[in-house]
Amino acid sequence: MPTSANHAYKTLLQILVDNLRAKGITDKRVLEAIRQVPRHAFMDERYIGFAYQDDAFPIAAGQTISQPYTVAFQTQLLDIQKDDKVLEIGTGSGYQCAVLLEITPSVFSIERQKTLYDSAAKRLKELGYSPHLRYGDGHEGWPEEAPFDKILITAAAHEIPPRLLEQLKTGGKLVMPVGGAYTQKMTLVEKISNSESIFSEHGGFVFVPLLKGKV
Numbered sequence: 001m002p003t004s005a006n007h008a009y010k011t012l013l014q015i016l017v018d019n020l021r022a023k024g025i026t027d028k029r030v031l032e033a034i035r036q037v038p039r040h041a042f043m044d045e046r047y048i049g050f051a052y053q054d055d056a057f058p059i060a061a062g063q064t065i066s067q068p069y070t071v072a073f074q075t076q077l078l079d080i081q082k083d084d085k086v087l088e089i090g091t092g093s094g095y096q097c098a099v100l101l102e103i104t105p106s107v108f109s110i111e112r113q114k115t116l117y118d119s120a121a122k123r124l125k126e127l128g129y130s131p132h133l134r135y136g137d138g139h140e141g142w143p144e145e146a147p148f149d150k151i152l153i154t155a156a157a158h159e160i161p162p163r164l165l166e167q168l169k170t171g172g173k174l175v176m177p178v179g180g181a182y183t184q185k186m187t188l189v190e191k192i193s194n195s196e197s198i199f200s201e202h203g204g205f206v207f208v209p210l211l212k213g214k215v
């Protein structure tokens with residue numbers, strides 16, 4: 001990329017980060033991670049000019065790239081540490097995955113749509129990221145790699161898939177939008193023992209649904 005274009009998007013990233021800080025994102029690691037990821041590389045061509053706007057946009061296969069505020073909010077709730085092993089459900093564009101990878105190298109992400117899985121894998125590799133990606137149904141989690149310190153679900157359902165809770169470490173955290181099609185409550189689960197978890201709700205959001213099976 002020519003230096004002037006490079007400079008322009010770095011400036012836009014700084015403005016985006018300032019905007020997120022003004023909206024209440026305080027975790028320095030999260031803000032720094034957002035500052036590092038060229039969001040335009042994850043956008044559908046039609047919306048590339050809006051990449052540094054704090055909004056969700058359509059990507060392929062009827063899905064969306066999450067709003068930066070939502071990405072920052074979920075990441076902040078999880079309090080990701082630099083050596084955490086993290087599982088993401090819903091790779092989508094790969095943007096949230098890249099933000100996680102700016103904080104910890106140990107990121108596992110599952111996508112049920114083959115076209116999105118393929119394009120995210122290619123894009124993340126080209127940008128120099130090394131995630132562990134799987135094409136599959138996130139309801140099953142990734143048992144061979146469990147347990148995880150943190151689990152982040154970027155699609156909504158009425159309840160937290162039990163297999164994901166099973167794959168969370170004791171002392172670990174999971175975040176997921178829980179609710180119906182039109183609005184969900186961002187729900188944080190802190191697993192305090194094998195049989196006990198603390199649930200808390202953190203405001204209303206709108207996500208695409210967590211669906212069964214692979215396509």
Ligand code: SAH
Binds near residue numbers: 095136155
């Ligand atoms: N994290 C993404 C947001 C993508 S939207 C980003 O940063 O761009 C949610 C994604 O979840 C969609 O790509 C959708 O296909 C995927 N999804 C829905 N149900 C799923 C399931 N059961 N397993 C894995 N992925 C799923």
